[in-house]
Amino acid sequence: MPARQPLGRWLRESSAGLVTLALVIGAGAGLGAIAFRWLIDSGTRLFSGHADYSIAGGEAHPWLPALGPWFLLLAPVVAGLIYGPLVYRFAPEARGHGVPEVMYAVAERGGRIPLQVSGVKALASALCIGSGGSVGREGPIVQIGSALGSSLGGLARLPESRLRVLVACGAAGGIAATFNAPLAGPFFAMELLLRDFAMESFGAVVLASVTASVVGRAAFGDVAFLDLPAFSLRSPVEYLLFIGLGIVIGACGTLFTRVLYWIEDACDWAWRGPEWLRPAVGGLLLGGLLLLLPEMYGVGYPVLQHAVTGDYLFGFLLLLLFGKILATALTIGIGGSGGVFAPSLFVGAMGGTAFGIAVNAFLPGMTAGPGVYGLIGMGAAFAGAAGAPITAVIVLFELTGEYSIILPLMTAIVIATLTGRALSRDTIYTLKLRRRGIDLDRRPESRGLAGTTVAAAMEALPEPLPGRTHLAEAAHALAVSQRGILPVVGDDGDYHGCVTARAVTEALADDSAAKGTVDGLAELPPLLTRESGIPEALAALSDAPGTGLPVLSAERRLVGWVTHQSILDALHPPAARTHPTREQKGTTEP
Structure with missing residues (x-):
């Protein structure tokens, strides 16, 4: 057993x-x-x-x-x-x-x-x-x-x-x-x-x-947290309007991100007291804003629903949009605790419904009700701010259960995502981390290498092949070098690219190409210079067809060679790796 x-x-x-x-x-x-x-x-x-x-x-x-x-x-x-x-x-x-x-x-x-x-x-x-x-x-x-x-x-x-x-x-x-x-x-x-x-x-x-x-x-209970009416489109022309909606609301999502951190920075600059007291003192500012615009109290889903169902006028919708951006930023800035997902939906609903009212005024017989634009604007604002188009589409589809709006929804959300990325490399979530020096887009294994450059990891440049070198000679040179890749230069010494053992072997197998030269087989691998970072070099080496890549100067002249081994030697010198520490030897001598 x-x-x-x-x-x-x-x-x-x-x-x-x-x-x-x-x-x-x-x-x-x-x-x-x-x-x-x-x-x-x-x-x-x-x-x-x-x-x-x-x-x-x-x-x-x-x-x-x-x-x-x-x-x-x-x-x-x-x-x-x-x-x-x-x-x-x-x-x-x-x-x-x-x-x-x-x-x-x-x-x-x-x-x-x-x-x-x-x-x-x-x-x-x-x-x-x-x-x-x-x-x-x-x-x-x-x-x-x-x-x-x-x-x-x-x-x-x-x-x-x-x-x-x-x-x-x-x-x-x-x-x-x-x-x-x-x-x-x-x-x-x-x-x-x-x-x-x-x-x-x-x-x-x-x-x-x-x-x-x-x-x-x-x-x-099995009910959606928003009770929205059924919506439908009226004309294929509206898809052009949804592209415009994606641009406008995507920009609003980016504005929301920027204002959020601007006000947080302003609060950090202005506050000089103990941190535990900051929410209480800042609460006076928030309370004053709520006195002027009580619709900003709390999450505000009922206000969002009233907007999408057409209960507010154009000017008031814009007031609610900018009021929500300010109120959310102030809440976070004074040390409050809460999410930005719901506020981004709120911003999108106000901006989208206002956009719908505007296009309705110009094209009354060809456009759906403003609520359709408000609903789709909710997803577009979140996508523009968070850079998460898949989540935005799924969330809005679950809110409505209306398959009829899925195509305009996807259109606006994709355009809003592209707009947000064009305006800012960071999202409302990643910007907070980047301000601390944390880049989530960098490969996890290379985050600790930031700041180290290729100049510290270069080794001697292998003998380049002249561009006029015949393939048979190139095959011998590649075999002797055991690198699988060598740089190619012209008669004037200019760098033309690299040639690989695989490319030469395939050319020699083709009788019609066997009499050619390496200049015709040279390819340009990812460009690495002395100033390139080690993470960038590692990424390039992972896709390289051989065991190394050339390093170029600012004038595009060959100055060195980099390999995985040379990077390892630069970060952990051979002496440190070949001589074990006392702990590794298992001794406790003084």
Whole structure:
């Protein structure tokens, strides 16, 4: 009878173990989403006296009628006095919008997130949103679910590769349960956190999302978090208008990103007191904004729904658009806690509906209602800000269930994504990390090599082949060099490219080409100069047909050669590798 596999090893190594952990994390994330929604609802009723104050029209708090709407000045201050010290003392990473911190944990820390982040993030975000903070709930639930997944993976002593998957499972489960969006959860986690769609990880993330959705629907019911009317298009000409919509709203998404960090920088510059007090003092500014525009209170989904259904005029829509950008940026800047996904949807809905009103005025018989443009603008704004077109399409499709708008939706979202990338290399999530010196687009194995140049890793240049060299001679030279690739120069010494052993062999096998010269076979590999970075050289070498590549000067003259071995020698000199340390020898001599 075969020996039973230990439980810990089964969880760490088997696919069934990963599936089991994904199901447990999905259930935990679903329960966490229920608790988080309850905390937000309770906080909103406590601080405003209403289920959602954003549509209350500046009414008084029922418990404090003598104050009228002026209680709005006090609510963010009182909440800040509670969650400010909480975040500062127990989990500083719970400040802000959450998703960049999870992206950093996945990319740089092997998926390790402290468990206390879950509780602190839930309380801080619920207090912030409930007291009027103009942020969303998806950032907090991503961080909460991710911390649960990381903690469970840590208890099971999973390797980093699987720990990252469990972090994504928690994030997907939180999104799915909170928004009743079982498709959007996995795509959000895969596109933004893991940044790949490997089969094993995708399966685990989907199972976690489904489990969390089942748990969430048991509490909230199987209803979309927005109740939108059915929409339809009127004319194929509208596709041109949706391209324009993608450009305009994609630019709004980028503007949202820029203003968010401009105001955060301004708050950092202006504040000179203790960090734990910053949310309370800054709460006075937020309260003043809420007095002027109470529609900015909290997440604001009811206001978004009123806009898309056509209840607001063009000018007021623009006021709400810029008001939301300012309110969200101010909430984050003063040290608040909450997400930027919902605000980006809000910005897109206002801008898209205003765009729809404008085109309706000029082409009344050929365009759909403004709400169609507002609905599609929601996805376009998120795509422009976050650079996540797949997630944007899935989210909007799940919100509506309207297949008739899928083609214009995809059109606008792709154009908005391209617009956002043209205006900024960073997204609303990655910009926060780049400001800390973290580049998620760089290959993980090469991030630690930033700052080292090819000049430090060059070796002697092999003898170049003159361009007039016959193929038989070139084959002999390549065989002697054992490099598989050699540089080619003209009679004047100018660099013409490189020739490979494979290209020469194939040419010699062809009788019609066997009498040619290497000049006709020279190819230009990726350009490397003295100033090129080591990560860039490694990327070029990974695709090189031989064992090395030439290094050129600024005048495009050959100055050296670089190989994997020369880079290794530059970073870890042979002497350091060939002489073991005392610890490696197993000695403890002084």
